[in-house]
Amino acid sequence: MLKTKQYILLGSVGILMAALYSLDIKGLIKPKENEGMQNTATAGDKPAAVVSAESVSSLSKQMINASLAADIEKLEAQLKDASGDNAITLQKEIAKKWDDVNQPAAAAFAYEAIAQEEQTYPNWLTAGDRFTEGYQNFRDTTATAGLLNKAINAYNKALELNPKSLDAQTGLGVAYVSGTQEPMKGISLLLGVVKEDPKNIKANMNLGMFSMKSGQFQKALDRFKTVISVSPTPEAWFYLGTSYENLGMKSEAVLAYQKSKELAADPSLSDFVDRKIKELSN
Structure with a gap:
Protein backbone atom coordinates (compact mmCIF):
# COMPACT_ATOMS: atom_id res chain seq x y z
CA MET A 1 0.00 0.00 0.00
CA LEU A 2 1.27 3.46 -0.86
CA LYS A 3 2.10 5.61 2.13
CA THR A 4 1.11 9.24 2.62
CA LYS A 5 4.32 10.75 1.26
CA GLN A 6 4.03 8.68 -1.90
CA TYR A 7 0.46 9.81 -2.49
CA ILE A 8 1.48 13.41 -1.92
CA LEU A 9 4.34 13.05 -4.40
CA LEU A 10 2.03 11.59 -7.03
CA GLY A 11 -0.49 14.37 -6.53
CA SER A 12 1.90 17.27 -6.10
CA VAL A 13 2.05 18.29 -9.76
CA GLY A 14 -1.71 18.39 -10.08
CA ILE A 15 -2.01 20.49 -6.94
CA LEU A 16 0.78 22.77 -8.15
CA MET A 17 -0.92 23.36 -11.47
CA ALA A 18 -4.30 23.94 -9.85
CA ALA A 19 -2.77 26.47 -7.48
CA LEU A 20 -1.04 28.28 -10.33
CA TYR A 21 -4.17 28.52 -12.44
CA SER A 22 -6.19 29.74 -9.46
CA LEU A 23 -3.79 32.66 -9.12
CA ASP A 24 -4.74 34.06 -12.54
CA ILE A 25 -1.12 35.12 -12.99
CA LYS A 26 0.05 36.60 -16.26
CA GLY A 27 2.42 33.78 -17.10
CA LEU A 28 -0.50 31.35 -17.32
CA ILE A 29 -3.79 33.13 -18.03
CA LYS A 30 -4.86 36.71 -18.39
CA PRO A 31 -5.31 38.46 -15.02
CA LYS A 32 -8.39 40.45 -14.12
CA GLU A 33 -7.97 44.19 -14.18
CA ASN A 34 -7.06 45.91 -10.91
CA GLU A 35 -7.15 42.70 -8.91
CA GLY A 36 -5.27 43.28 -5.66
CA MET A 37 -4.46 41.41 -2.53
CA GLN A 38 -7.53 42.82 -0.81
CA ASN A 39 -9.72 40.97 -3.30
CA THR A 40 -8.44 37.48 -2.57
CA ALA A 41 -11.26 36.78 -0.12
CA THR A 42 -13.75 34.26 -1.40
CA ALA A 43 -14.99 31.53 0.89
CA GLY A 44 -15.46 33.76 3.89
CA ASP A 45 -17.59 36.31 2.01
CA LYS A 46 -20.75 34.26 2.53
CA PRO A 47 -22.02 31.90 5.23
CA ALA A 48 -20.20 28.59 5.18
CA ALA A 49 -22.11 25.65 3.79
CA VAL A 50 -22.79 22.92 6.31
CA VAL A 51 -19.87 20.52 6.30
CA SER A 52 -19.80 17.42 8.46
CA ALA A 53 -17.54 14.48 9.16
CA GLU A 54 -20.17 12.22 7.61
CA SER A 55 -20.47 14.10 4.33
CA VAL A 56 -16.71 14.49 3.92
CA SER A 57 -16.10 10.86 4.83
CA SER A 58 -18.70 9.68 2.32
CA LEU A 59 -17.13 11.57 -0.58
CA SER A 60 -13.58 10.68 0.47
CA LYS A 61 -14.45 6.97 0.41
CA GLN A 62 -15.36 7.32 -3.26
CA MET A 63 -11.80 8.39 -3.96
CA ILE A 64 -10.01 5.40 -2.41
CA ASN A 65 -9.80 1.63 -2.79
CA ALA A 66 -13.08 -0.11 -1.86
CA SER A 67 -11.33 -2.45 0.57
CA LEU A 68 -9.71 0.45 2.41
CA ALA A 69 -13.03 2.30 2.49
CA ALA A 70 -14.64 -0.79 4.05
CA ASP A 71 -11.96 -0.87 6.75
CA ILE A 72 -12.73 2.73 7.65
CA GLU A 73 -16.46 2.06 7.68
CA LYS A 74 -15.92 -0.73 10.23
CA LEU A 75 -14.02 1.63 12.49
CA GLU A 76 -16.70 4.31 12.11
CA ALA A 77 -19.38 1.76 13.03
CA GLN A 78 -17.46 0.82 16.17
CA LEU A 79 -17.08 4.49 17.04
CA LYS A 80 -20.85 4.98 17.27
CA ASP A 81 -21.00 2.79 20.39
CA ALA A 82 -17.65 3.84 21.85
CA SER A 83 -16.87 6.37 24.56
CA GLY A 84 -13.96 7.66 26.60
CA ASP A 85 -10.51 6.28 25.88
CA ASN A 86 -11.91 3.69 23.49
CA ALA A 87 -13.46 6.43 21.33
CA ILE A 88 -10.20 8.38 21.24
CA THR A 89 -8.29 5.22 20.24
CA LEU A 90 -10.72 4.61 17.39
CA GLN A 91 -10.47 8.24 16.22
CA LYS A 92 -6.70 7.90 16.12
CA GLU A 93 -7.00 4.73 14.02
CA ILE A 94 -9.44 6.45 11.67
CA ALA A 95 -7.18 9.50 11.37
CA LYS A 96 -4.22 7.29 10.46
CA LYS A 97 -6.27 5.39 7.88
CA TRP A 98 -7.26 8.65 6.17
CA ASP A 99 -3.67 9.93 6.34
CA ASP A 100 -2.41 6.73 4.71
CA PHE A 109 -12.49 15.63 11.57
CA ALA A 110 -10.90 12.73 13.42
CA TYR A 111 -8.04 14.94 14.59
CA GLU A 112 -10.54 17.60 15.67
CA ALA A 113 -12.44 15.02 17.74
CA ILE A 114 -9.16 13.92 19.34
CA ALA A 115 -8.24 17.53 20.15
CA GLN A 116 -11.64 18.16 21.72
CA GLU A 117 -11.01 15.30 24.13
CA GLU A 118 -7.25 15.76 24.56
CA GLN A 119 -6.88 19.54 24.62
CA THR A 120 -3.21 19.88 23.66
CA TYR A 121 -1.40 22.28 21.37
CA PRO A 122 -0.05 19.53 19.05
CA ASN A 123 -3.52 18.04 18.64
CA TRP A 124 -5.14 21.36 17.67
CA LEU A 125 -2.24 22.25 15.35
CA THR A 126 -2.55 18.90 13.56
CA ALA A 127 -6.31 19.41 13.19
CA GLY A 128 -5.71 22.88 11.76
CA ASP A 129 -3.12 21.61 9.29
CA ARG A 130 -5.41 18.83 8.05
CA PHE A 131 -8.35 21.22 7.65
CA THR A 132 -6.02 23.53 5.71
CA GLU A 133 -5.02 20.73 3.33
CA GLY A 134 -8.71 19.93 3.12
CA TYR A 135 -9.97 23.36 2.09
CA GLN A 136 -7.09 23.72 -0.36
CA ASN A 137 -7.58 20.38 -2.10
CA PHE A 138 -10.94 18.78 -1.31
CA ARG A 139 -12.88 17.58 -4.33
CA ASP A 140 -16.20 19.16 -3.27
CA THR A 141 -15.61 22.93 -3.41
CA THR A 142 -18.94 23.61 -1.68
CA ALA A 143 -17.26 22.35 1.49
CA THR A 144 -14.36 24.82 1.20
CA ALA A 145 -15.79 27.55 3.44
CA GLY A 146 -16.76 25.10 6.17
CA LEU A 147 -13.35 23.42 6.17
CA LEU A 148 -11.61 26.81 6.19
CA ASN A 149 -13.63 28.00 9.18
CA LYS A 150 -12.75 24.83 11.04
CA ALA A 151 -9.07 25.43 10.27
CA ILE A 152 -9.34 28.93 11.73
CA ASN A 153 -11.01 27.57 14.86
CA ALA A 154 -8.35 24.88 15.31
CA TYR A 155 -5.45 27.32 14.91
CA ASN A 156 -7.05 29.72 17.39
CA LYS A 157 -7.37 26.85 19.86
CA ALA A 158 -3.70 26.01 19.29
CA LEU A 159 -2.70 29.63 19.90
CA GLU A 160 -4.66 29.72 23.14
CA LEU A 161 -2.38 26.93 24.35
CA ASN A 162 0.80 28.22 22.70
CA PRO A 163 0.48 31.94 21.82
CA LYS A 164 4.00 32.10 20.34
CA SER A 165 3.51 29.25 17.88
CA LEU A 166 4.76 30.36 14.46
CA ASP A 167 3.18 27.30 12.84
CA ALA A 168 -0.27 28.17 14.14
CA GLN A 169 0.18 31.85 13.23
CA THR A 180 -12.14 35.56 4.60
CA GLN A 181 -13.03 39.23 4.45
CA GLU A 182 -9.90 40.02 6.47
CA PRO A 183 -7.04 39.17 4.07
CA MET A 184 -4.77 41.92 5.39
CA LYS A 185 -5.10 40.47 8.89
CA GLY A 186 -3.67 37.28 7.45
CA ILE A 187 -0.85 39.10 5.68
CA SER A 188 0.03 40.83 8.95
CA LEU A 189 0.22 37.47 10.71
CA LEU A 190 2.51 36.06 8.01
CA LEU A 191 4.74 39.15 8.06
CA GLY A 192 4.97 38.76 11.83
CA VAL A 193 6.14 35.19 11.38
CA LEU A 207 3.60 35.40 1.02
CA GLY A 208 5.24 34.75 -2.36
CA MET A 209 2.07 33.24 -3.77
CA PHE A 210 -0.10 36.05 -2.43
CA SER A 211 2.35 38.57 -3.92
CA MET A 212 1.92 36.89 -7.32
CA LYS A 213 -1.83 37.08 -6.89
CA SER A 214 -1.63 40.85 -6.45
CA GLY A 215 0.88 41.30 -9.28
CA GLN A 216 3.82 42.12 -6.99
CA PHE A 217 6.26 39.85 -8.76
CA GLN A 218 9.46 41.39 -7.41
CA LYS A 219 8.27 40.75 -3.87
CA ALA A 220 7.28 37.23 -4.89
CA LEU A 221 10.74 36.70 -6.39
CA ASP A 222 12.43 37.60 -3.13
CA ARG A 223 10.15 35.28 -1.15
CA PHE A 224 10.78 32.28 -3.40
CA LYS A 225 14.53 32.89 -3.36
CA THR A 226 14.36 32.72 0.44
CA VAL A 227 12.43 29.46 0.28
CA ILE A 228 14.90 27.94 -2.18
CA SER A 229 17.85 28.91 0.02
CA VAL A 230 16.38 26.63 2.70
CA SER A 231 14.35 24.05 0.77
CA PRO A 232 14.84 23.98 -3.03
CA SER A 251 16.53 33.61 -19.41
CA GLU A 252 16.22 33.47 -15.61
CA LEU A 263 13.70 18.07 -9.32
CA ALA A 264 10.12 16.98 -9.93
CA ALA A 265 10.96 14.31 -12.53
CA ASP A 266 7.27 14.14 -13.39
CA PRO A 267 6.06 13.80 -17.02
CA SER A 268 3.07 16.13 -16.50
CA LEU A 269 5.19 18.96 -15.16
CA SER A 270 7.94 18.25 -17.71
CA ASP A 271 5.52 18.64 -20.61
CA PHE A 272 4.20 21.91 -19.21
CA VAL A 273 7.70 23.27 -18.56
CA ASP A 274 8.84 22.29 -22.05
CA ARG A 275 5.96 24.28 -23.54
CA LYS A 276 6.76 27.27 -21.32
CA ILE A 277 10.44 27.18 -22.28
CA LYS A 278 9.53 27.00 -25.98
CA GLU A 279 7.27 30.05 -25.58
CA LEU A 280 9.99 32.01 -23.79
CA SER A 281 12.62 31.08 -26.35
CA ASN A 282 10.64 32.43 -29.32
Whole structure:
Protein backbone atom coordinates (compact mmCIF):
# COMPACT_ATOMS: atom_id res chain seq x y z
CA MET A 1 0.00 0.00 0.00
CA LEU A 2 1.27 3.46 -0.86
CA LYS A 3 2.10 5.61 2.13
CA THR A 4 1.11 9.24 2.62
CA LYS A 5 4.32 10.75 1.26
CA GLN A 6 4.03 8.68 -1.90
CA TYR A 7 0.46 9.81 -2.49
CA ILE A 8 1.48 13.41 -1.92
CA LEU A 9 4.34 13.05 -4.40
CA LEU A 10 2.03 11.59 -7.03
CA GLY A 11 -0.49 14.37 -6.53
CA SER A 12 1.90 17.27 -6.10
CA VAL A 13 2.05 18.29 -9.76
CA GLY A 14 -1.71 18.39 -10.08
CA ILE A 15 -2.01 20.49 -6.94
CA LEU A 16 0.78 22.77 -8.15
CA MET A 17 -0.92 23.36 -11.47
CA ALA A 18 -4.30 23.94 -9.85
CA ALA A 19 -2.77 26.47 -7.48
CA LEU A 20 -1.04 28.28 -10.33
CA TYR A 21 -4.17 28.52 -12.44
CA SER A 22 -6.19 29.74 -9.46
CA LEU A 23 -3.79 32.66 -9.12
CA ASP A 24 -4.74 34.06 -12.54
CA ILE A 25 -1.12 35.12 -12.99
CA LYS A 26 0.05 36.60 -16.26
CA GLY A 27 2.42 33.78 -17.10
CA LEU A 28 -0.50 31.35 -17.32
CA ILE A 29 -3.79 33.13 -18.03
CA LYS A 30 -4.86 36.71 -18.39
CA PRO A 31 -5.31 38.46 -15.02
CA LYS A 32 -8.39 40.45 -14.12
CA GLU A 33 -7.97 44.19 -14.18
CA ASN A 34 -7.06 45.91 -10.91
CA GLU A 35 -7.15 42.70 -8.91
CA GLY A 36 -5.27 43.28 -5.66
CA MET A 37 -4.46 41.41 -2.53
CA GLN A 38 -7.53 42.82 -0.81
CA ASN A 39 -9.72 40.97 -3.30
CA THR A 40 -8.44 37.48 -2.57
CA ALA A 41 -11.26 36.78 -0.12
CA THR A 42 -13.75 34.26 -1.40
CA ALA A 43 -14.99 31.53 0.89
CA GLY A 44 -15.46 33.76 3.89
CA ASP A 45 -17.59 36.31 2.01
CA LYS A 46 -20.75 34.26 2.53
CA PRO A 47 -22.02 31.90 5.23
CA ALA A 48 -20.20 28.59 5.18
CA ALA A 49 -22.11 25.65 3.79
CA VAL A 50 -22.79 22.92 6.31
CA VAL A 51 -19.87 20.52 6.30
CA SER A 52 -19.80 17.42 8.46
CA ALA A 53 -17.54 14.48 9.16
CA GLU A 54 -20.17 12.22 7.61
CA SER A 55 -20.47 14.10 4.33
CA VAL A 56 -16.71 14.49 3.92
CA SER A 57 -16.10 10.86 4.83
CA SER A 58 -18.70 9.68 2.32
CA LEU A 59 -17.13 11.57 -0.58
CA SER A 60 -13.58 10.68 0.47
CA LYS A 61 -14.45 6.97 0.41
CA GLN A 62 -15.36 7.32 -3.26
CA MET A 63 -11.80 8.39 -3.96
CA ILE A 64 -10.01 5.40 -2.41
CA ASN A 65 -9.80 1.63 -2.79
CA ALA A 66 -13.08 -0.11 -1.86
CA SER A 67 -11.33 -2.45 0.57
CA LEU A 68 -9.71 0.45 2.41
CA ALA A 69 -13.03 2.30 2.49
CA ALA A 70 -14.64 -0.79 4.05
CA ASP A 71 -11.96 -0.87 6.75
CA ILE A 72 -12.73 2.73 7.65
CA GLU A 73 -16.46 2.06 7.68
CA LYS A 74 -15.92 -0.73 10.23
CA LEU A 75 -14.02 1.63 12.49
CA GLU A 76 -16.70 4.31 12.11
CA ALA A 77 -19.38 1.76 13.03
CA GLN A 78 -17.46 0.82 16.17
CA LEU A 79 -17.08 4.49 17.04
CA LYS A 80 -20.85 4.98 17.27
CA ASP A 81 -21.00 2.79 20.39
CA ALA A 82 -17.65 3.84 21.85
CA SER A 83 -16.87 6.37 24.56
CA GLY A 84 -13.96 7.66 26.60
CA ASP A 85 -10.51 6.28 25.88
CA ASN A 86 -11.91 3.69 23.49
CA ALA A 87 -13.46 6.43 21.33
CA ILE A 88 -10.20 8.38 21.24
CA THR A 89 -8.29 5.22 20.24
CA LEU A 90 -10.72 4.61 17.39
CA GLN A 91 -10.47 8.24 16.22
CA LYS A 92 -6.70 7.90 16.12
CA GLU A 93 -7.00 4.73 14.02
CA ILE A 94 -9.44 6.45 11.67
CA ALA A 95 -7.18 9.50 11.37
CA LYS A 96 -4.22 7.29 10.46
CA LYS A 97 -6.27 5.39 7.88
CA TRP A 98 -7.26 8.65 6.17
CA ASP A 99 -3.67 9.93 6.34
CA ASP A 100 -2.41 6.73 4.71
CA VAL A 101 -4.63 7.34 1.67
CA ASN A 102 -3.98 11.10 1.59
CA GLN A 103 -7.51 12.28 2.42
CA PRO A 104 -6.75 15.21 4.77
CA ALA A 105 -10.27 16.63 4.87
CA ALA A 106 -11.65 13.39 6.29
CA ALA A 107 -8.68 12.95 8.61
CA ALA A 108 -9.19 16.49 9.91
CA PHE A 109 -12.49 15.63 11.57
CA ALA A 110 -10.90 12.73 13.42
CA TYR A 111 -8.04 14.94 14.59
CA GLU A 112 -10.54 17.60 15.67
CA ALA A 113 -12.44 15.02 17.74
CA ILE A 114 -9.16 13.92 19.34
CA ALA A 115 -8.24 17.53 20.15
CA GLN A 116 -11.64 18.16 21.72
CA GLU A 117 -11.01 15.30 24.13
CA GLU A 118 -7.25 15.76 24.56
CA GLN A 119 -6.88 19.54 24.62
CA THR A 120 -3.21 19.88 23.66
CA TYR A 121 -1.40 22.28 21.37
CA PRO A 122 -0.05 19.53 19.05
CA ASN A 123 -3.52 18.04 18.64
CA TRP A 124 -5.14 21.36 17.67
CA LEU A 125 -2.24 22.25 15.35
CA THR A 126 -2.55 18.90 13.56
CA ALA A 127 -6.31 19.41 13.19
CA GLY A 128 -5.71 22.88 11.76
CA ASP A 129 -3.12 21.61 9.29
CA ARG A 130 -5.41 18.83 8.05
CA PHE A 131 -8.35 21.22 7.65
CA THR A 132 -6.02 23.53 5.71
CA GLU A 133 -5.02 20.73 3.33
CA GLY A 134 -8.71 19.93 3.12
CA TYR A 135 -9.97 23.36 2.09
CA GLN A 136 -7.09 23.72 -0.36
CA ASN A 137 -7.58 20.38 -2.10
CA PHE A 138 -10.94 18.78 -1.31
CA ARG A 139 -12.88 17.58 -4.33
CA ASP A 140 -16.20 19.16 -3.27
CA THR A 141 -15.61 22.93 -3.41
CA THR A 142 -18.94 23.61 -1.68
CA ALA A 143 -17.26 22.35 1.49
CA THR A 144 -14.36 24.82 1.20
CA ALA A 145 -15.79 27.55 3.44
CA GLY A 146 -16.76 25.10 6.17
CA LEU A 147 -13.35 23.42 6.17
CA LEU A 148 -11.61 26.81 6.19
CA ASN A 149 -13.63 28.00 9.18
CA LYS A 150 -12.75 24.83 11.04
CA ALA A 151 -9.07 25.43 10.27
CA ILE A 152 -9.34 28.93 11.73
CA ASN A 153 -11.01 27.57 14.86
CA ALA A 154 -8.35 24.88 15.31
CA TYR A 155 -5.45 27.32 14.91
CA ASN A 156 -7.05 29.72 17.39
CA LYS A 157 -7.37 26.85 19.86
CA ALA A 158 -3.70 26.01 19.29
CA LEU A 159 -2.70 29.63 19.90
CA GLU A 160 -4.66 29.72 23.14
CA LEU A 161 -2.38 26.93 24.35
CA ASN A 162 0.80 28.22 22.70
CA PRO A 163 0.48 31.94 21.82
CA LYS A 164 4.00 32.10 20.34
CA SER A 165 3.51 29.25 17.88
CA LEU A 166 4.76 30.36 14.46
CA ASP A 167 3.18 27.30 12.84
CA ALA A 168 -0.27 28.17 14.14
CA GLN A 169 0.18 31.85 13.23
CA THR A 170 1.17 30.84 9.71
CA GLY A 171 -1.78 28.51 9.27
CA LEU A 172 -4.15 31.14 10.59
CA GLY A 173 -2.63 33.80 8.35
CA VAL A 174 -3.01 31.64 5.25
CA ALA A 175 -6.63 30.92 6.12
CA TYR A 176 -7.49 34.60 6.60
CA VAL A 177 -5.94 35.52 3.25
CA SER A 178 -7.33 32.54 1.37
CA GLY A 179 -10.97 32.84 2.23
CA THR A 180 -12.14 35.56 4.60
CA GLN A 181 -13.03 39.23 4.45
CA GLU A 182 -9.90 40.02 6.47
CA PRO A 183 -7.04 39.17 4.07
CA MET A 184 -4.77 41.92 5.39
CA LYS A 185 -5.10 40.47 8.89
CA GLY A 186 -3.67 37.28 7.45
CA ILE A 187 -0.85 39.10 5.68
CA SER A 188 0.03 40.83 8.95
CA LEU A 189 0.22 37.47 10.71
CA LEU A 190 2.51 36.06 8.01
CA LEU A 191 4.74 39.15 8.06
CA GLY A 192 4.97 38.76 11.83
CA VAL A 193 6.14 35.19 11.38
CA VAL A 194 8.92 36.10 8.92
CA LYS A 195 9.98 38.97 11.18
CA GLU A 196 10.46 36.42 13.95
CA ASP A 197 11.84 33.74 11.63
CA PRO A 198 13.09 35.26 8.32
CA LYS A 199 13.71 31.84 6.76
CA ASN A 200 10.31 30.36 7.64
CA ILE A 201 9.48 28.23 4.59
CA LYS A 202 5.70 28.07 4.84
CA ALA A 203 5.21 31.76 5.59
CA ASN A 204 7.58 32.88 2.82
CA MET A 205 6.04 30.47 0.34
CA ASN A 206 2.54 31.75 0.99
CA LEU A 207 3.60 35.40 1.02
CA GLY A 208 5.24 34.75 -2.36
CA MET A 209 2.07 33.24 -3.77
CA PHE A 210 -0.10 36.05 -2.43
CA SER A 211 2.35 38.57 -3.92
CA MET A 212 1.92 36.89 -7.32
CA LYS A 213 -1.83 37.08 -6.89
CA SER A 214 -1.63 40.85 -6.45
CA GLY A 215 0.88 41.30 -9.28
CA GLN A 216 3.82 42.12 -6.99
CA PHE A 217 6.26 39.85 -8.76
CA GLN A 218 9.46 41.39 -7.41
CA LYS A 219 8.27 40.75 -3.87
CA ALA A 220 7.28 37.23 -4.89
CA LEU A 221 10.74 36.70 -6.39
CA ASP A 222 12.43 37.60 -3.13
CA ARG A 223 10.15 35.28 -1.15
CA PHE A 224 10.78 32.28 -3.40
CA LYS A 225 14.53 32.89 -3.36
CA THR A 226 14.36 32.72 0.44
CA VAL A 227 12.43 29.46 0.28
CA ILE A 228 14.90 27.94 -2.18
CA SER A 229 17.85 28.91 0.02
CA VAL A 230 16.38 26.63 2.70
CA SER A 231 14.35 24.05 0.77
CA PRO A 232 14.84 23.98 -3.03
CA THR A 233 11.62 22.18 -3.93
CA PRO A 234 10.29 21.87 -7.50
CA GLU A 235 7.28 23.97 -6.46
CA ALA A 236 9.45 26.83 -5.23
CA TRP A 237 11.56 26.76 -8.39
CA PHE A 238 8.42 26.75 -10.54
CA TYR A 239 6.93 29.75 -8.75
CA LEU A 240 10.31 31.49 -9.02
CA GLY A 241 10.26 30.85 -12.76
CA THR A 242 6.73 32.25 -13.01
CA SER A 243 7.82 35.38 -11.14
CA TYR A 244 10.82 35.85 -13.42
CA GLU A 245 8.59 35.36 -16.46
CA ASN A 246 6.17 38.04 -15.32
CA LEU A 247 9.07 40.43 -14.72
CA GLY A 248 10.22 39.88 -18.31
CA MET A 249 13.39 38.08 -17.20
CA LYS A 250 13.11 35.26 -19.73
CA SER A 251 16.53 33.61 -19.41
CA GLU A 252 16.22 33.47 -15.61
CA ALA A 253 12.70 32.08 -15.98
CA VAL A 254 13.92 29.32 -18.28
CA LEU A 255 16.64 28.28 -15.83
CA ALA A 256 14.19 28.21 -12.92
CA TYR A 257 11.62 26.21 -14.89
CA GLN A 258 14.30 23.73 -15.94
CA LYS A 259 15.34 23.30 -12.31
CA SER A 260 11.76 22.58 -11.28
CA LYS A 261 11.52 19.99 -14.06
CA GLU A 262 14.74 18.27 -12.97
CA LEU A 263 13.70 18.07 -9.32
CA ALA A 264 10.12 16.98 -9.93
CA ALA A 265 10.96 14.31 -12.53
CA ASP A 266 7.27 14.14 -13.39
CA PRO A 267 6.06 13.80 -17.02
CA SER A 268 3.07 16.13 -16.50
CA LEU A 269 5.19 18.96 -15.16
CA SER A 270 7.94 18.25 -17.71
CA ASP A 271 5.52 18.64 -20.61
CA PHE A 272 4.20 21.91 -19.21
CA VAL A 273 7.70 23.27 -18.56
CA ASP A 274 8.84 22.29 -22.05
CA ARG A 275 5.96 24.28 -23.54
CA LYS A 276 6.76 27.27 -21.32
CA ILE A 277 10.44 27.18 -22.28
CA LYS A 278 9.53 27.00 -25.98
CA GLU A 279 7.27 30.05 -25.58
CA LEU A 280 9.99 32.01 -23.79
CA SER A 281 12.62 31.08 -26.35
CA ASN A 282 10.64 32.43 -29.32
